[in-house]
Amino acid sequence: xxxxxPSRLGELANLFFKLGVIGFGGPVAHxxxxxxxxxxxxxxxxxxxxxxxLGATNLxxxxxxxxxxxxxxxxxGYVIAGIPGAIVATIGIFLPSFIFVAALNPLIPRLRxxxxxxxxxxxxxxxxxxxxxxxxxQLAVGTLxxxxxxxxxxxxxxxxxxxxxxxxxxxxxAAWLVFGSxxxxxxxxxxxxxx
Numbered sequence: 001x002x003x004x005x006p007s008r009l010g011e012l013a014n015l016f017f018k019l020g021v022i023g024f025g026g027p028v029a030h031x032x033x034x035x036x037x038x039x040x041x042x043x044x045x046x047x048x049x050x051x052x053x054l055g056a057t058n059l060x061x062x063x064x065x066x067x068x069x070x071x072x073x074x075x076x077g078y079v080i081a082g083i084p085g086a087i088v089a090t091i092g093i094f095l096p097s098f099i100f101v102a103a104l105n106p107l108i109p110r111l112r113x114x115x116x117x118x119x120x121x122x123x124x125x126x127x128x129x130x131x132x133x134x135x136x137x138q139l140a141v142g143t144l145x146x147x148x149x150x151x152x153x154x155x156x157x158x159x160x161x162x163x164x165x166x167x168x169x170x171x172x173x174a175a176w177l178v179f180g181s182x183x184x185x186x187x188x189x190x191x192x193x194x195x
Contacts, residue, residue, distance in 0.1 A: 008081045009088050015042075016073055016092030023069075023093075029128055030069040030093075032135035034076065044080055051142055053079070069093060155188055 015037055023030045031054065038044045045053065057071035070090060077089025104111075111117040144156045159181045166172040 009084055012077050012080060012085050013088045013092045016077070016089045017095060019073075020093040020096035029131045029135065031072060032131060032138070034069075034072060038076055045076070047142060051139070054139075155184075155193060159184055 019030065019033050019037065023033055035047075035050055039047050039050050053075055054072060057075050070093070073089040073093040074086045077085035077087070079085075081088070111121075140160075144153055144160060163177045163181060167174065167177060
């Protein structure tokens with residue numbers, strides 16, 4: 001970006017506030033919208049840089065949700081505009097949820113009683129699940145294929161398959177799978193493996 005620091009901060013605040021307002025469906029849905037904005041529309045990050053950032057932010061310990069969204073927004077803000085950018089992005093993405101909770105809390109009993117509102121919320125839930133499935137598939141394709149060529153990254157595919165087997169059949173803790181996969185990737189890098 002070639003903008004000055006104050007306009008960058010304003011753009012970050014506006015972007016992440018907007019994402020906080022329109023984001024629903026959990027962290028996967030938020031991540032998809034963040035990727036669309038910072039990679040495709042604004043081109044602040046490359047897709048490969050975004051995937052690396054997403055992997056790094058998921059290594060940071062924290063609660064399941066909203067931790068990936070918080071750490072991703074914070075990291076993108078930091079990359080774009082340093083510590084002030086990290087603060088602005090983090091506040092921007094979470095401020096709308098606090099506003100909505102305060103405003104909607106008195107209306108919850110009426111919403112639960114309304115058949116129209118229940119049908120609307122069911123539709124929102126179905127849309128959120130569909131968005132999560134599409135995002136998961138997009139991230140899988142971006143992770144398991146080489147970015148410049150339509151060839152499969154066999155090391156990444158092998159790690160994904162073995163991790164899935166270990167998680168589903170042997171119920172290995174996901175933290176061990178993340179650290180083990182990172183270790184395998186680090187050893188492969190030291191041995192000269194490139195995607």
